[in-house]
Amino acid sequence: MIQTQFEARRKTLAAQFERLGVEAFLVTALPNVRYLTGFTGSNAMLWAGPGKPVLFTDPRYGIQASQQTNCRVRITKGPLEKAVGSMLRRQSIRSLAFEADRTFCSTYDLLRNHIPRKIGIVPASGVLDNLRSVKDATEIELIRQSVNLCSKAFARAVKKIRPGISELELAGEIDHQMRRLGAEGSAFETIVAFGERTALPHAEPTNRVLNSNELILVDMGAMRSGYASDMTRMAWAGRPSRKAQKLHGAVLEAQLAALDAIRPGVTAAAIDLRARQVLKRHGLDHLFVHSTGHGLGLEIHEPPRIGRGGGTRIERGMAITVEPGVYMEGFGGIRIEDTVVVTDTGCEVLTPTPKELLVV
Numbered sequence: 001m002i003q004t005q006f007e008a009r010r011k012t013l014a015a016q017f018e019r020l021g022v023e024a025f026l027v028t029a030l031p032n033v034r035y036l037t038g039f040t041g042s043n044a045m046l047w048a049g050p051g052k053p054v055l056f057t058d059p060r061y062g063i064q065a066s067q068q069t070n071c072r073v074r075i076t077k078g079p080l081e082k083a084v085g086s087m088l089r090r091q092s093i094r095s096l097a098f099e100a101d102r103t104f105c106s107t108y109d110l111l112r113n114h115i116p117r118k119i120g121i122v123p124a125s126g127v128l129d130n131l132r133s134v135k136d137a138t139e140i141e142l143i144r145q146s147v148n149l150c151s152k153a154f155a156r157a158v159k160k161i162r163p164g165i166s167e168l169e170l171a172g173e174i175d176h177q178m179r180r181l182g183a184e185g186s187a188f189e190t191i192v193a194f195g196e197r198t199a200l201p202h203a204e205p206t207n208r209v210l211n212s213n214e215l216i217l218v219d220m221g222a223m224r225s226g227y228a229s230d231m232t233r234m235a236w237a238g239r240p241s242r243k244a245q246k247l248h249g250a251v252l253e254a255q256l257a258a259l260d261a262i263r264p265g266v267t268a269a270a271i272d273l274r275a276r277q278v279l280k281r282h283g284l285d286h287l288f289v290h291s292t293g294h295g296l297g298l299e300i301h302e303p304p305r306i307g308r309g310g311g312t313r314i315e316r317g318m319a320i321t322v323e324p325g326v327y328m329e330g331f332g333g334i335r336i337e338d339t340v341v342v343t344d345t346g347c348e349v350l351t352p353t354p355k356e357l358l359v360v
């Protein structure tokens with residue numbers, strides 16, 4: 001990505017300093033460091049304040065940091081907090097914001113020990129999460145690519161579904177296809193469940209093998225160029241039962257209603273409510289045990305949460321999932337999930353995979 005993009009994001013962050021009553025921001029969450037610099041290593045802090053931004057990392061990332069960013073890079077063998085403290089002893093700032101909701105107590109303690117007492121450390125939560133919830137054009141393009149990759153991998157992997165395959169084997173095939181298509185990996189542990197196990201919303205794949213006339217649930221996502229995708233599709237081995245078809249139809253109706261409710265200005269709760277209202281009409285709302293969706297981007301779960309009480313106003317450029325589901329113990333569960341991006345007038349469903357109950 002071009003460096004001007006990261007510079008623009010750092011400028012947007014700096015524009016918040018006055019409201020926060022600080023002169024600088026210490027970024028400790030790695031996805032936020034990546035968002036602001038392009039650096040993808042596993043140990044870093046970013047100092048954003050007066051003057052050039054400084055990226056603190058360790059010797060493993062010396063070359064990588066200078067290749068990926070245009071920040072000043074400080075390599076340190078000890079704790080990053082200590083290096084931040086030594087730099088601050090030569091600065092005249094009085095206050096500094098840190099990511100209170102993203103910082104370990106141990107990190108905070110180290111910072112407080114190493115940063116001169118006269119500098120106030122001000123807790124600031126959700127500042128970068130809020131900025132990140134509205135995606136720029138580059139990010140939307142990367143999410144689109146991730147979504148397309150995910151759907152391609154799904155199309156390839158479903159060819160392997162036949163009675164006798166295990167949940168783990170199918171999950172392995174999905175992960176393999178995502179990698180082959182250029183993903184860095186999966187965006188989360190791939191969920192594959194058969195039969196009654198589909199009633200577990202977050203089923204972990206097991207050795208359970210597929211029988212004929214059973215439900216199949218696949219919830220998968222790719223990480224591509226750092227950006228996540230997320231999709232759930234349902235299949236049936238053999239000829240779908242009436243009950244499965246009915247439930248699938250109701251969930252699909254709820255999903256389409258929620259998609260239809262998305263537009264700038266509505267609250268997240270209003271979108272969630274639409275899905276719930278449809279399921280209520282079918283007498284199924286009590287079986288919908290999670291929220292309707294979530295934001296995604298550099299991380300698989302980001303604000304806004306599309307759920308009950310979600311007061312966030314939806315804005316153009318937000319990337320969210322829409323994934324109502326119903327779960328019946330002993331029978332199974334149905335969930336249908338797409339990744340969408342909010343437009344000026346509604347939303348664009350990025351996921352190209354058809355949503356019908358796939359018969360395999």
Ligand code: ZN
Binds near residue numbers: 220231232337
């Ligand atoms: Zn999912």
Ligand code: ZN
Binds near residue numbers: 230
């Ligand atoms: Zn999801």
